[in-house]
Amino acid sequence: MKILVTGGTGYIGAHTVVELMNSGFDVDIIDNLNNSKEEVVDAIAKITGKRPLWFNIDLCDANEIKNYFSKHKPDAVVHFAAHKAVGLSVEQPLAFYHNNLLSLINLLQCCVEAKCNSFVFSSSCSVYADPDKLPIDENAPVKTAKSPYGNTKKIGEEIITDTVKSSTLQAVSLRYFNPVGSHDSALIGELPTTMPLNVMPIITQVAIGKRKQFVVFGNDYPTPDGSCIRDYIHVVDVAKAHVTAVMRLLNKKNKSAYEVFNLGTGKGFSVLELIHAFEKTTGQKLNYTIEGRRAGDVTAVYADTALANTVLGWHTERDLNDMIRTAWNWELYLAGRTDFI
Numbered sequence: 001m002k003i004l005v006t007g008g009t010g011y012i013g014a015h016t017v018v019e020l021m022n023s024g025f026d027v028d029i030i031d032n033l034n035n036s037k038e039e040v041v042d043a044i045a046k047i048t049g050k051r052p053l054w055f056n057i058d059l060c061d062a063n064e065i066k067n068y069f070s071k072h073k074p075d076a077v078v079h080f081a082a083h084k085a086v087g088l089s090v091e092q093p094l095a096f097y098h099n100n101l102l103s104l105i106n107l108l109q110c111c112v113e114a115k116c117n118s119f120v121f122s123s124s125c126s127v128y129a130d131p132d133k134l135p136i137d138e139n140a141p142v143k144t145a146k147s148p149y150g151n152t153k154k155i156g157e158e159i160i161t162d163t164v165k166s167s168t169l170q171a172v173s174l175r176y177f178n179p180v181g182s183h184d185s186a187l188i189g190e191l192p193t194t195m196p197l198n199v200m201p202i203i204t205q206v207a208i209g210k211r212k213q214f215v216v217f218g219n220d221y222p223t224p225d226g227s228c229i230r231d232y233i234h235v236v237d238v239a240k241a242h243v244t245a246v247m248r249l250l251n252k253k254n255k256s257a258y259e260v261f262n263l264g265t266g267k268g269f270s271v272l273e274l275i276h277a278f279e280k281t282t283g284q285k286l287n288y289t290i291e292g293r294r295a296g297d298v299t300a301v302y303a304d305t306a307l308a309n310t311v312l313g314w315h316t317e318r319d320l321n322d323m324i325r326t327a328w329n330w331e332l333y334l335a336g337r338t339d340f341i
């Protein structure tokens, strides 16, 4: 069976390519390297002992994808490719709507025409915006998105919902909470940017000396230590959920044409707990300061994972310590160091 992974040289995509290949699938990657590097294909080959085919295609180009489908005939698609910088999406909404929605529409069009019926979509807990109750289950209302990025996930899910109703397509959307960490080999991980989006890369960058200080935004939230709580999940656990979802669709085990699952651990950790755990696991002292609340931050977000555990049959296997250890090893690898922990 051949799986097309779009965005397969990106952070979560590359980890998923590895897990799919380790499960015996042939994998093709489409990625235009908008936010990733060609060297990731070498790293995947080094980890798995086999080289996936990589196609430098912009998914906004409908003809290019059509050509790919007619020549290579994938059996299933896992669609990661998207712009993901929330802050930038507020400044450049049209670029985000164009890239994230046009690429999805083009891809779905090809899947429907080619009767490639198994489709897994990268969604996000951002579709829940400010949740009314915790933990958040899949029946929680999908709310007005807090950013154009979040809106592309909400609209993306709606486009898929309508497409499965009018075709033979079967789809699963996986709503990730906060993916962190990297592969045990430390050969793939989250690409460092000058403006990391998530807490973990900022912490590791401060600890390695790339940035001066970590800022905790607010210690007066109604949480035990006053800082915000999030559901961090190891990227390899996220990747494995995609293998499970692909197999579910290919084996026709899905209960409806469109299914949605939360991917989290179900446990929330506060920012201060994360800092203290980082210091304990790595032995590094983190330079941090506490400032006022940041606009738009939600007090606490964590998943109800019962549906993913029971219906999808997937469980997380890695804990916070694994997330921190592998994130730190990736930062060491990027710095050319080998003193992994």
Ligand SMILES: NC(=O)c1ccc[n+]([C@@H]2O[C@H](COP(=O)([O-])OP(=O)(O)OC[C@H]3O[C@@H](n4cnc5c(N)ncnc54)[C@H](O)[C@@H]3O)[C@@H](O)[C@H]2O)c1
Residues within 6 Å of the ligand: 006, 007, 008, 009, 010, 011, 012, 013, 030, 031, 032, 033, 034, 035, 036, 057, 058, 059, 060, 079, 080, 081, 082, 083, 084, 099, 103, 122, 123, 124, 125, 176, 177, 178, 179, 191, 198
């Ligand atoms: N990382 C997170 O915290 C997180 C959380 C929730 C959801 N997601 C979603 O998961 C998916 C993967 O996220 P990631 O962290 O791996 O991001 P990433 O930026 O590392 O990977 C995305 C990849 O898609 C590629 N891409 C983007 N637009 C493309 C296009 N038009 N044509 C071809 N390739 C294109 C980029 O080059 C990149 O390699 C995204 O859809 C993202 O929105 C991520």
